[in-house]
Amino acid sequence: MAVTDARSAPARAAPGGREPSRGGVRRGGLLTPYLFLLPYLVLFVGFVLIPGVFGFWVSLHDYNYLLPGKPWVGFxxxxxxxxxxxxxxxxxxxxxxxxxxxxxxxxxxxxxxxxxxxxxxxxxxxxxxxxxxxxxxxxxxxxxxxxxxxxxxxxxxxxxxxxxxxxxxxxxxxxxxxxxxxxxxxxxxxxxxxxxxxxxxxxxxxxxxxxxxxxxxxxxxxxxxxxxxxxxxxxxxxxxxxxxxxxxxxxxxxxxxxxxxxxxxxxxxxxxxxxxxxxxxxxxxxxxxxxxxxxxxxxxxxxxxxxxxxxxxx
Amino acid sequence: MPENSPRSDALSRRRFLALSGGVGSAMALAACGGTSTPPASAPAGGNGGANYNGPKVEIVFWNGFTGSDGQTAQKMVDQFNSATPNIQVKMNIYRWEDFFSKLPAAVQSGNGPDVAAMHLDDMPTQAAQNVIVPLDDVAKALDLKESDFSPAVWKGGLYKGKRYGIPIDVHDLGLFYNKTVMQQAGLDPNKPPQNKDDYMAALDILKGKGIQGSWVPPFQFTGGFMFESLLWQFGGDIFDSGVTKATWDSDAGVQALTWMVDLVKKGYSPANVGQDADYLALKNGKNVFNWQGIWQVNDVATLKTFEIGTAPLPKIGPNGGVWGNSHQFVLPRKTSNDANKANASRYFISWFTKNANIWAQSAKVPARKDLVDSQEFKSMTALQSFAADVQYVHYPPSIPGMGDVLTELYNSVNNAVLLKQDPAAALQSSAQRATKILQDNKKKYGI
Incomplete structure (x- = not known):
């Protein structure tokens, strides 16, 4: 649904008669939604996903980030x-x-x-x-x-x-x-x-x-x-x-x-x-x-x- | 250091993204790394700070002087900066709680300050975590000896045989008393009680006039310090000699806490004293005797309605015992090896400790004996009783993780003074927990 919308949008927006090449439209259209999502994705991965996974990893250790030894303690x-x-x-x-x-x-x-x-x-x-x-x-x-x-x-x-x-x-x-x-x-x-x-x-x-x-x-x-x-x-x-x-x-x-x-x-x-x-x-x-x-x-x-x-x- | 100064130039969006992306990846890297072995000591500091002949440098000084002492420190830094144009000190003040979460992280990522000040009992933890480095060379270059200081303050700067702290001051507990209210109640305002009998007699007279004369605060500031002072006065100690076991639940401890709780139960103190309420009540004439830190001396001096006096801590038990602590200069670990900065930092430490008489104006006792005996310090009359008490001050033992252990003690004092738990039971359960934490810490820090 999103893909068809995006594909047709630039075509509709193109001023009268001048049809852009099919390939160009499809390529831009496919990427557009993801490009819009990218800034948030970067923030989400950087500040939620990575810290989240890393936090879980930390919870499996006797962890003090300043000490050289961080023994693994499992659960x-x-x-x-x-x-x-x-x-x-x-x-x-x-x-x-x-x-x-x-x-x-x-x-x-x-x-x-x-x-x-x-x-x-x-x-x-x-x-x-x-x-x-x-x-x-x-x-x-x-x-x-x-x-x-x-x-x-x-x-x-x-x-x-x-x-x-x-x-x-x-x-x-x-x-x-x-x-x-x-x-x-x-x-x-x-x-x-x-x-x-x-x-x-x-x-x-x-x-x-x-x-x-x-x-x-x-x-x-x-x-x-x-x-x-x-x-x-x-x-x-x-x-x-x-x-x-x-x-x-x-x-x-x-x-x-x-x-x-x-x-x-x-x-x-x-x-x-x-x-x-x-x-x-x-x-x-x-x-x-x-x-x-x-x-x-x-x-x-x-x-x-x-x-x-x-x-x-x- | 430009990295630390707020940027006034407008950020372009591209620059912002580049910066925030950089911060994100730096954090991720810092989080994953950190196992590399740090240098064992500070970068070579030339002559240990006896003088400085290098090129112009800027050094960064972090501390937690959020009170009036921050202004005094800034005054000294300004004075230093104009006296030594080639060393410019930039000072950052954080609340102590923030200081101890920021400093290790900054040091770990290579953005730590060049010089910092912290409390004596915080140094072992930071030394064990490699946040600060030994500075024996500074002590040697300045020709500092144990005999220049009160021995406990000097030894407190040692951890595992190496020196990590150059003592600046001692700040201890003393008796603050409301002279005006004493006079109104028919007590001699020039004779504050100095022993148990006089203290209780004065409280009885005040009680007769409807005044609760000795508010007992249930929090670390300063109820916890009051308990520790009393514990030593009754002949107890916080730990056994090998620091393997918490011993504040001894008979001395129970006597000390029972005395505090009885002040509440017998109506010499109201129940449920809130944070700082004991001190505020002293200042507005509702409380008369307050076991308070030397750092409030300048504050009470500004009062117009009431005159507040200061005296040595009353001796309730048979021994002298006073809670105190000491600010000391430390050198945070640096990842870059800048000899000029290292030398400039040492020179700054040397200059500051030699001029600790100015520092004393922020209501502290200088750590150096010659400064305590100087005419300049003697003229600060309100501080003299605190200086006289320094001989009775006990300091926590020099082992890492002390903060976690003492939190247990302060929680049990809180429970007992708020009448939620019997003193003996409160102390016993907290001492058991603290002993467990002591043993954990031994394993964790490898001591």
């Missing part, structure tokens, strides 16, 4: 991570659990809150552009800015929030409060991004559908369930997948707000991978950890795409 790093009592398994699965807790707590909020905001911002009212900008604004900030900001707002003893509440809630030093802080901060920070995606999706839903619904006597609520949500399904799937992946890759918030405290309770998988790989220069184990995390995330992504597709089919 030893993986076996260790699955062996209770080994040096890293406890830390790793605690970090995976922390990542899981954060994802489960943050994803529903990051699906629902931005949708509500997008629905509001999709209505016509004075100052709409201003509010759209306001809700998106935090997303522009770097995680370092947000982290330091919230560290002072939420400090248990000298923070603003507890000053007004009049009680020293341990927002950054004890669970479950630390999870509330991390999730709340993340929702505030990234809500704008999901809201903008929803907003684009909402504007794609044909107005005629709403008109038809209203003619049929549908209430606002009916419109939402039967027109808005189905219309948003592809967008919803995208937002869900991207949000799960972003939450599972959480690093900066814990690193800056709680430092993993209490103990290592809020240390996420990526934070542990970074500490192990770059702090301790144990790239072999760190790579193995990343691969386990990647496999889990792939499984979750496949699962939620399947689930949403099945609902679409029914």
């Amino acid at each position: 030893g790093n993986y076996v260790d991570l699955f062996t209770p009592g080994s040096r890293d398994s406890g830390d790793f699965w605690r970090a995976m659990a922390a990542t899981g807790i954060f994802t489960v707590l943050s994803v529903p909020l990051l699906l629902v809150c931005p949708l509500a905001v997008a629905l509001l911002l999709n209505r016509t009212f004075p100052g709409r552009s201003f509010f759209r900008a306001v809700f998106f604004a935090p997303y522009v900030l770097g995680v370092a800015v947000v982290g330091v900001l919230f560290r002072f707002i939420l400090d248990p003893n000298i923070g603003l929030v507890n000053y007004y509440l009049g009680h020293p809630f341990p927002w950054t030093t004890a669970v479950p409060w630390a999870w509330v802080s991390l999730v709340g901060m993340t929702v505030w920070w990234t809500l704008g991004f999901n809201a903008i995606i929803y907003l684009a999706g909402l504007q794609d839903i044909p107005v005629e559908l709403y008109e038809a619904a209203r003619v049929d006597g549908a209430s606002r609520w009916d419109e939402f369930w039967n027109v808005t949500l189905p219309g948003l399904r592809p967008v919803l799937m995208f937002v869900l997948t991207v949000t799960i992946l972003a939450s599972a890759n959480m690093f900066g918030q814990s690193y800056l707000l709680t430092h993993g405290a209490p103990g290592t309770t809020t240390r996420t998988a990526i934070m542990l991978v970074a500490q192990t790989g770059f702090g301790s220069n144990r790239q072999g184990v760190a790579a193995a950890m990343s691969y386990i995390l990647a496999v889990v995330l792939m499984a979750v992504s496949v699962l939620n795409i399947r689930l949403l597709q099945r609902r679409e089919g029914s």
Whole structure:
């Protein structure tokens, strides 16, 4: 299909009467799509494929890129991570659990809150552009800015929030409060991004559908369930997948707000991978950890795409 | 080095592709290579930096002086550059965390700096990983001897019998206290508590006035350092003498951590102290005694509302024990053999350490004894108590991978001070894990 299109395109574009030679057209046409794909292919191979394969190779060694000896350990790093009592398994699965807790707590909020905001911002009212900008604004900030900001707002003893509440809630030093802080901060920070995606999706839903619904006597609520949500399904799937992946890759918030405290309770998988790989220069184990995390995330992504597709089919 | 300076000229698309392609393949090559044997020492440095007579060179100096010490370092570099037109030093400052991921990678790819500064306890790891090279010739040319320094600082620069660090300074823990609040509470602001009884008596008086006087921070900065100081004061140590086993779970360790946790339990400190909150509370009059690093001396001097004093660390246990560390100059491994640059780097190190009195203005104790005794340093009154404590400072042993091991300790202090775990149990489990890591490291670094 793509080939025939490409072949005919230059022929059509050729100005009246002047037919280029057949061979020239075919040759250029065959290569054209691949040439367009080439820049991305180079980046993909250079920054995804090669590092990906190389990372797997690294995970099969006791790897420190600075030491001359990088002994081959086969699947030893993986076996260790699955062996209770080994040096890293406890830390790793605690970090995976922390990542899981954060994802489960943050994803529903990051699906629902931005949708509500997008629905509001999709209505016509004075100052709409201003509010759209306001809700998106935090997303522009770097995680370092947000982290330091919230560290002072939420400090248990000298923070603003507890000053007004009049009680020293341990927002950054004890669970479950630390999870509330991390999730709340993340929702505030990234809500704008999901809201903008929803907003684009909402504007794609044909107005005629709403008109038809209203003619049929549908209430606002009916419109939402039967027109808005189905219309948003592809967008919803995208937002869900991207949000799960972003939450599972959480690093900066814990690193800056709680430092993993209490103990290592809020240390996420990526934070542990970074500490192990770059702090301790144990790239072999760190790579193995990343691969386990990647496999889990792939499984979750496949699962939620399947689930949403099945609902679409029914 | 032009490779490191940001390019202001516009990049053409062709050039951009060429560059990014180059970077990609360089990275791939760096990742696959790296097994070639590195040179065993720095390129020949002529006379070890006693003077420099070569042609005009530019050398690059990396460090992690992100605080006010960065400004002092820049001031010294500027001074050096105008004094020696033939050597121009370009300084790059990174946060220490970034520094230790950037430096090895830069050295590995041949783009490392000519000179760097790092902490005493980081040097063995970097030496074992071949990131830095021995500089015995510099010490010899400068005629530096153990007697010129506090012995622990001097010996800390050695790894496997070779010298890797030229000491610049010592920065240790001390007692910062809020004089204004002490006076308001009826305590003598010129007599900060120096032993356990006085400390507890002062805290009781403050508690009577509704002030929690000794906030205990649960994080490495500076709760971890506080624990290490107390551990030594109670007669314990971090490791056994052969560094085969973590021993911070000894009775001394349990006593030390229990004392810290009791400050929280008995209400002398609030629970759940956040990162830096203890220090900020000292500055806004809510906290009175803070076990804090010398590097904050210039910061508290700017306060208008409260007057903050500094004193030696109180002696809670029977022995003297103070946490401290030392910045030292190191020479990163170079792939190219540029004798002029090597010599210029050595001359810069020599000049900087001789002028460490200027460096002391950024709130550090000079490593050289003659500078500590100089009139110029004596006039920096706020630093004197820290200089007096240097004799009690312990340093971590000179073995690679120390950071991984101490992280375990700091995590257990965190758990105990946040009241999540009993001190003895927290220390015991972390010491067991640390011992395992010590043994792993022995194998990994071949020591």
